[in-house]
Amino acid sequence: MAELGQVGDYEIRLLRVFKTVVECGGFSAAEAVLNVSRSTISVHMSNLEQRLKLTLCTRGRSGFALTEDGVIIYDAVRRLFSQMEDFRSTVNALHVQVSGELNLVASDTISLDSRSCFPDVLGAFCQRAPDVYINFETAPMNEIERRILNDEADVGFIPYHRELDGLVYQPLYEETCYLYCSDGHPLFDLDDTPDRIRARVGEYKLVHAGIQTNPQVAVQLQGLNKAASAYYYETRLAMVLSGAYLGFLPEQYVEPWVQKGKLKPLLPDERVYKLGIAAITRRHGRFNKPRDVFMEVLVQHTRPEFQAESR
Structure with missing residues (x-):
């Protein structure tokens, strides 16, 4: 034939x-x-x-x-x-000229973290797509995941603890979180002898994120007195600064208070965990030129070791 x-x-x-x-x-x-x-x-x-x-x-x-x-x-x-x-x-x-809307939603602190290069990303995107109308909001991580999966937002920025099948993750940087106390807390002036701090740290109230966390974080919370929850870093920091609570916070975020002597990490070699920060998009979303252009710009500004890690 x-x-x-x-x-x-x-x-x-x-x-x-x-x-x-x-x-x-x-x-x-x-x-x-x-x-x-x-x-x-x-x-x-x-x-x-x-x-x-x-x-x-x-x-x-x-x-x-x-x-x-x-x-x-x-x-x-x-x-x-x-x-x-x-x-x-x-x-x-x-x-042709990119137009339409771009809906962004981020967890707190990410947009102004120097490692995210967010202002530079937005500036470069606006040069490439000046006619796009941008909606930019803040929401908790679980809400961001839901909105991306439901096509209610185009790009989300989260400290992620899991990878959902319907999402694509573009790693941006890695956060290091330590257990902090303020200068008004009884452990602040305790001699920095690990054994003494280790023996007493479970006696004091801890404020935590209040959401399901990854195994590494769950291990760090074991043996601590989880007495309050505050998802956003800003509110969690305020509770730690009150002197009434201990709390895990990102190192870079609280650096100004550490430099002023208002905060210090406890058992930094033990009470520490890493948290990945990523941009997420829907795996099988509709054709969306503003989103695609934004992600191209974002990857160009991402640190080289994370550029090829999208998954």
Whole structure:
């Protein structure tokens, strides 16, 4: 059984000739449209039939007519060129000015963390897509995941403790969290003898995030007196600064208070965990040019060791 091999540019040109001949109703009428002689058209048609190993039309004194195979091929050619035109339009649309809306939602502290380069990312994005209207909100991590999965937001920024099947994660940087106390807490002036602090740390109230955490965090909370919850770092920091609570906080976020002598980490070699910070998008979301451009810009500004880790 004869089979058609690879279709290349030459076959496409022959198919265009065939389509024009059919739509013009014959070789003579197609001469003016194709701007070639009837004999040249005849050669092209013969070459096409040889390549397809089919008889596409009859031509002679009785006039031009498609064979049954010719009718089928003509319908297929129309679909082929329609799909090619759709492809061309899609590609061209990707080069036009990006417009529409971009909905961003972030957990607290991420947008102003120097490691996220967020102001630079937004500036570069606005240069590439000046007509895009940006909505930017803050929400808890679980809410951000839900909104991305439901197509209610385009890009989310979270300290993630799990990877959901419906999301794509682009790591941005890694956060180190220590257990802190303030200068008003009884453990602050305790001699920095690990044994003494270790023996007493479980006696004092701890404020924690109040959400399901990863195993590393869960291990760190074991043996501590979980007496309050505060998801946002800002409110958790306020509770730790009150002197009434201990709490895990990101090292870089609380550095100004450490420098002022208002906070210090307890058992920093033991009471510590790492937390990945990532941008998340929906794995099978609708076509969204503003989101795609934003993610391109974001990756360009991401630290090199994280650029290829999207998963």
